Structures are given as structure tokens and as C-alpha cells.
Amino acid sequence: MPGKSDSGQARRSLFEREALPHLDALYATALRLVRSPDDAGDLVQDTVLRAYRFFDQFTPGTNCRAWLMTILFNTFRNGYRRGAREQVAASEEEFSSRIDAESLARDPKESDPESLAGARAMEPDVERALDALPEEFRAALMMVDVHEMNYQEVSAALSIPVGTVKSRISRARAMMRKALRDFAQGRGRTCS
């Protein structure tokens, strides 16, 4: 059946062209979700095979990375979430209340961009601060800041309203800022 084979090859080629350039981005995100490289590899493989199976549902010309991230996150939620072990950070409620207090009590000096420039030399701090966020806050922040997805795309990927994306991003950044400052002060290095 040469016709079918040709069509299969064309589908495969199109999939490779659209999806495979995003493998590293998927892997980087998966690593932040499951932490272990082996689990991240499994998660990405599962994601890519699902994406291939449902590739007919992808609209060419739209954001393929966002589409793959949606599948990645759904796959993660449906089979890779690690339950109690995943609660590295505080619960979402506790986290939220801490951030409310944090963001409203911010000293204008802490808004000095120099304070972040001071943290720039401490690369592991950024990863630690990100890893300390509750999982869904971490995923939203990765999608916006690292993968340059817009709020609408993150909303689709995480199945949450755009308003929730907005509040998660805002709260996640406030927590990141606090964590970076704490890490720097813990080393006896003030940021401002």
C-alpha cells in the first residue's frame, strides 16, 4: 500500500519537524517536575508518543511547544505526580498566605534591581528557589519565564483560568524573590 506508507512517512516527517525541536524544552520542564533524570526521560517519552498519536489534533502554524507542554503536564498529572514526596514546599494555601504577607510588606529597597544582580552569580540558588515552589506554581513560572508561553497558553496547558495563571505567576515570583534573598543572606551576603 504505497499510498498509506507515503502518508505515514509524511506524517512522521511533519511530526519530527514540528515536535522534535522541543525535546530539550520538554526534558528541562520534566526535570523540574519529577527531579530524577530517568523519570524525566520516561515522562518526555510518554508525552512524545501521545503527541504523535494525537498529532492530527495539532493545528499547524500554532504554538507546538505550548501544545506539547499541555500534553506533558496532563501526562504528569495522570501518572507521574509523586504524591506526598512532591510536597517539597508548603501547601498551596500556606504558600499563598505567606506570599500575601510577603508581597504587601515589601521594602522598596528590595525592589532594587541591583539586589537581583547580586544574586546573579549564584546559579544554583535560582534552581533551588524554583524547586521550592509548589509544583503547579513552578510549572506556570517555567512556562512563562523559560518557555515564553503566554497566559492563555499556560491556562490551556494547566487547565486553569487565565486569572489563576496571573495570580500564580505573581505569587511564584514573590516567593522566588524571597527565597533568593534568604539564600544570599544565609551566606552572609546581603543583596542590597
Add this chain to the structure above:
Amino acid sequence: MNCIEYIENFLSAHADGELSPGELRDAEQHLRQCLGCRGRLDDERALKSLVRQHIEMRAMPAAMRQQLLDALDRAASEDESASDAGAPAQPAHRLLKRRAAWVPLAVAAMLAIVFAVARRFESNQSAPTEASAPVRNPDFDIAIAALDRFQRGFAPNVPSDSAAALSAAYARAKMPDFIWNFGASGFKLAGGRLEKLDDGRKATYTLYRGAQNSILCTRFRNGGAAPPANPAKTLSNHRFYRYRGYSVCYTRLPDGGFVCILASRISLDRMVQAVKIALK
């Protein structure tokens, strides 16, 4: 609008470019009067940039990538076989290494797939067919993965102000120091990187940017392994291949067991032409 309202409802979305025109107008009006919130917006943007800079795009390890591509090959083949055998188009398979979660299959579909896989196995024992999966080349996969990574973002990590400076940096690292000149073909030197592969071998990546595409030159030691078979074209010791939608030029360097792999999305003919001109 007061500061609390701006911080709570506008700040992050402002930094992310997600405010509606009306919201943006209100936010800017507040910032005109409030030095503190202007600082907060700068801070928010700096944090955003800091996260992006430091959460490196970790490359998927080459072995893991290969395993995934193999699984995709099997999925594609089973798809076609099942389709040829009249089975449902959706493949009923799970290929994960450790997390196989088997779903119940209809007996008829299972039989069709077993039959189809057996048929494919038989065909693999004879000559490969056009429909069979392309043979993977780990060296090519390294070059292609790097090209994909650098197309999303590239920052040199060795002196790259000029071809001479880059060449000297590679020489200091005891790596091949020839820098291509693809200028006449529309590709300018963007810079070079010195990295290590997963297995610890040193690799250099030199990126040449064109208006729409790039050419990446990847070099590492492969111990003098034989070049891949069946090049589409050959130009002295440069062998050209069409590989997974990319054009690849493979050259075994005369000294040290190094290989030089050019990879790009440009057509193979254009790559051959660019190499030909650069060698003149």
C-alpha cells in the same frame, strides 16, 4: 490605583506583557506618579530574566534521546502496519521503559497488530524497504540536537569576536581550529561554544547564522569510526546526507580522530554549494 492594587493585580502581568490596553493605560498612569512601583516593575523584569538565564535548557542526554526516537520509530511502524492490516488507526501500545500501563485491547486488534509486527519483522530480515525507519546515527543526532538547542538561543562561551579569535580559542582547547567562511552563501559567524558531551568528550559548536536558517558545525573525537554509508553526495572527503529532515555534511578530519559535522535545515544542494564555495 494605589501601590497595593498595582502590585497585587498588575505587576507580573505588566512585566509579562499581558495587560489589556485599558489596564496598561491605568498601570502606566500609576507608574508615572510612583517611583517605588517603577522600581518594582524593573525588579520583576530582572527576576524574569534571571530565571530564564539560570534555568538552563538542559539538553536531553543523547542515549535517552535515541531511546525515545527508537520508540517513536516503533510507534510509527506499528501505526502503519496496523493501518495496512485494517486495524484501528490508534496504536494500542505502550513503549515506556518502566511505566508500562497496559490498557485492555480488543482481541481482534491485538491479533492484527501481532500479525503486522511479525510481518514487519520478516521484512526486516530481508532488504530494508522505503517505508522502514531511517537508520539512526548517534553522531548526527548529537549535531542535530545541538542545532535545535542553539536555534532557540545561542550565547558563545569562548572568544568569538572574530574567526581568528575563535580559532585561537579552539586551538588552546586542543580542538580543531578551522573556521568555515560561509559569508558568500549568506551565513555569518555567530560564535562558538566549547562543551562536553554526556560521555565527557570535548565538543566545539560553531554557529553560522543566515537570514532564515543556521548552519552548525559540530566537532568531537569519534576515534576514527567509519563514515556513515550511502551519502547522497560526496565532495572530496566531505559526505552529504539527508537525515531526519536535516542536511548533514560529515567530514573525518585527518588528524586526531575528530569528525566535523555540519547540520542545517537548508536544502542539501544549498549546503553542498556553501561548502564548495567555502573550500575555494
